[in-house]
Amino acid sequence: MTPPPPAARPRGPRASAFLYPWDVNGDPGAADRVTALGVRQVTLASAYHSTRALTPRHPRHRIVTAEYAAVLYPPDPARWAGRAPRPYPAGEWAPGDAFGTAAEALDAAGLEVHSWVVLAHNSRLGAEHPGTSVVNAYGDRYPWAPCVARPDVRAYLTDLAAEAAVRPGAHGTELESCGWYGLAHLHAHDKTGGVPLGDAAQYLMSLCFCGTCREGYAGEGADPDELVAAVRAALEPLWAGGASGAGAREASGDAGPGGPGARDAGPGGGPGGCGASYEAGWGGVRDLLGAPLAEATLAWRTRAARSLQEDAVAAVRAAAPPGFRVLLHADPLPYRTGANPGVDPAHILGVADGVVLPCTGGAAGAVLPPFVPHARPGTTLAANFTVVGGMGGAPGRLAEDAAHAVALGATELRLYHAGLASGADLEAVAAALRTLD
Numbered sequence: 001m002t003p004p005p006p007a008a009r010p011r012g013p014r015a016s017a018f019l020y021p022w023d024v025n026g027d028p029g030a031a032d033r034v035t036a037l038g039v040r041q042v043t044l045a046s047a048y049h050s051t052r053a054l055t056p057r058h059p060r061h062r063i064v065t066a067e068y069a070a071v072l073y074p075p076d077p078a079r080w081a082g083r084a085p086r087p088y089p090a091g092e093w094a095p096g097d098a099f100g101t102a103a104e105a106l107d108a109a110g111l112e113v114h115s116w117v118v119l120a121h122n123s124r125l126g127a128e129h130p131g132t133s134v135v136n137a138y139g140d141r142y143p144w145a146p147c148v149a150r151p152d153v154r155a156y157l158t159d160l161a162a163e164a165a166v167r168p169g170a171h172g173t174e175l176e177s178c179g180w181y182g183l184a185h186l187h188a189h190d191k192t193g194g195v196p197l198g199d200a201a202q203y204l205m206s207l208c209f210c211g212t213c214r215e216g217y218a219g220e221g222a223d224p225d226e227l228v229a230a231v232r233a234a235l236e237p238l239w240a241g242g243a244s245g246a247g248a249r250e251a252s253g254d255a256g257p258g259g260p261g262a263r264d265a266g267p268g269g270g271p272g273g274c275g276a277s278y279e280a281g282w283g284g285v286r287d288l289l290g291a292p293l294a295e296a297t298l299a300w301r302t303r304a305a306r307s308l309q310e311d312a313v314a315a316v317r318a319a320a321p322p323g324f325r326v327l328l329h330a331d332p333l334p335y336r337t338g339a340n341p342g343v344d345p346a347h348i349l350g351v352a353d354g355v356v357l358p359c360t361g362g363a364a365g366a367v368l369p370p371f372v373p374h375a376r377p378g379t380t381l382a383a384n385f386t387v388v389g390g391m392g393g394a395p396g397r398l399a400e401d402a403a404h405a406v407a408l409g410a411t412e413l414r415l416y417h418a419g420l421a422s423g424a425d426l427e428a429v430a431a432a433l434r435t436l437d
Contacts, residue, residue, distance in 0.1 A: 012436030013406055015413040016041035016382075018116060020048070021072050021098035022064045023055060023419030024105050031109035033057070034418055037426060038433035042106050043174055043414065046099045046115040047071045047087065047164035049144075050123055054420055066093045069122035071164055073099045079163060085129050085156045087163075103169035114172040114325070117164040119157045119312070120146045121177040121339070134182065134208040137231040145181035149212045149304035157308065162315040165326070172325030174356055178312055179305040179330075179341025182206025198279030200288055201238055204231050206337045207297055216304065222296035227289075234288035282335055302334050306347060313351050327380055330355040332370035345371040354380025356414055360393060364405040372409035383410035387429050388421045395425045398432035406436075 017039045024030040024044075034042060049069040055061055070090035074097055080086040090098065103113045126133040126143025132153050134145040146153045157178075165173035183197070183205040197205060207213075207227075214224035280287075286294045309328060316326050328348060329340045336342035340358050348355060349371065357367040364383055371381055383405035386393030393416070394401070402413050415429060 012433065013402070013411065013413050014041065015039045015415060015433055016043045016114065017415045017418035018043045018045075019102070019106075019417070019419050020045045020053060020064070021094050021102040022053070022061075023058070024102035025094075025098055026060050027058050030057075031105045031111065033426070034106070035109045035111060037415075037418065037430045038437070039111070039415065039418075041112045041114060042418075043114050043116045044099060044102055044106065044170075045072060045118075046167050046170070047117045047119075047160060049118050049121045056420075056422060064093050067091060068124035069118070070094070071160075073097045073164075073167060076163060079159060083156075085125050085132060085152065087160055088124060099167055100169060103167065107169055112171050113169050114174060115165050115167050115170040116174050116176065117161060118176045118339075119161060119178050120148050120153075120181050120341075122146060131210075133210075134180075134206070135210045135213075136183070136205055137207060137209055137228045137235075139209075142181070142183065142185070144185050144187070145206075147208050147210050147213065148180055148308050149208070149216055149300075150210065151212075154308055154311065158311045158315045161312040162319040165316045166319040166324065171323075172327070172353075173316060173320075174327045174329060175312060175316075176329040176339050177341065178309055178328050179343070180206065180208075180301055180337045181341075182337035184338055195238060197238070198284065199281045200279060200284030201235060203285050203335050203337075204235055204288065207231060207301075213300065216300040217296055220296040220299045222293050227293055227297070230289050230293055281333065285335065298335055302344070305341060305343070309343070309348065310351055325353045325380065327354045327356050327382065328352050329384075330357065332357075332367055346374045349374045349376070349379055353378070354382065354411075356382040356384050357410075359383040359401070359405055359410075360386040362401075364401065364408055364410070368405060368408040368410055375409070375411075380412055381410050382412040382414045384414035384416060386417075387415045387425055388417060389425050390422070391420070393421075393425070395421070395428035395432070398429060399435045402432065402436055 017034055017037060019042050021044065048066065051066045053064045055064055068088060071087045072090050072094040075087045075089060106113050121144060123144040125146055126141065130141055132146050132150060133141040133143050134147045135141050148154060161175060183202055209224065209228060217224045217227055313326050330343045330348060331340045332345050334342040334344055355371060359367060368381060368383065375381060385398060385401060387395040387398060389395060
């Protein structure tokens with residue numbers, strides 16, 4: 001079944017709701033409830049990280065525990081034969097072709113389905129293949145964060161992007177975590193908040209020092225041993241209690257793709273030591289490391305992330321039919337890590353069909369304007385809002401926030417997350433979308 005003709009759709013900005021297959025499968029009323037919200041599209045997970053998710057309306061369950069990062073469809077045996085790393089099929093939380101089953105139900109309700117693919121965020125991958133992980137300046141591995149500069153990781157992520165994106169029933173895709181992941185992570189029973197880390201400290205703790213990245217920094221003119229020493233020296237006052245990272249933005253990534261993300265406070269204080277700012281974004285990084293070392297790290301990491309994004313999008317396009325839209329979840333500050341990795345707006349809009357931007361908590365005014373001058377006819381600039389009140393969203397403000405985003409240049413809306421939201425949250429979403437018609 002094809003989506004309804006334009007005349008039958010709402011007249012406001014195109015809106016899509018995020019869903020997991022387990023929100024739909026086994027619930028005969030799920031697709032109709034989503035349609036009643038007034039959205040035109042569903043962004044449906046086809047490859048997703050481990051999670052514990054509430055399903056407040058499902059007739060068979062209330063809590064779904066996805067034990068590890070998995071694909072929510074049967075991976076192609078021929079594609080992955082003899083390869084490591086390779087994707088893991090989901091367990092009982094999404095058996096068989098869970099994506100395909102859910103996509104059929106949503107299509108039958110008149111909703112256009114796009115796949116939602118999480119790439120560089122996979123704790124099981126790091127546990128079973130430790131050499132694939134980001135390694136910080138202290139030698140600690142981050143199993144949840146594959147190093148996107150490593151050739152084996154890049155080959156895996158590129159093929160995963162093509163396979164997980166171009167599923168039967170999908171009209172397009174959104175690639176999340178297509179870039180660097182770092183320290184910030186909603187880890188099980190997490191105990192890393194004892195010393196608050198600001199934006200700049202998060203970046204330093206997210207720098208990778210695996211063999212591939214050490215060679216990369218050297219290629220940018222930075223001695224990797226000197227860089228390790230500089231990172232440790234810059235952070236030591238923080239660990240010792242002589243500086244504060246309080247007041248930083250929420251750690252990037254795991255509040256959900258529409259999560260908050262306050263913006264940079266501007267350049268930090270004096271160079272190095274306790275006078276430097278652990279909170280002030282890129283200016284703080286330059287203060288803490290010194291400009292030459294800071295710029296060398298960013299040059300290497302930007303080059304690695306750009307080429308991965310180019311390769312992943314090219315692989316999806318090669319596997320997809322004409323008209324298949326490819327969007328990336330992104331942030332306009334290139335040093336950012338997580339679900340919405342930093343990009344250069346001009347570059348990424350020359351690669352993909354558009355971006356999905358985290359706009360919750362008043363962030364639209366910071367994230368949208370950098371992309372608008374580089375948009376072409378047909379470019380998608382999707383403003384992503386968390387609409388789950390219990391996860392920091394403000395569904396009661398959605399109409400106002402969405403109108404503001406559209407005025408800033410947003411062409412579409414994303415709503416995170418129709419499966420997790422309460423009934424009251426969904427009523428607020430439906431009311432807001434009606435006002436935007």
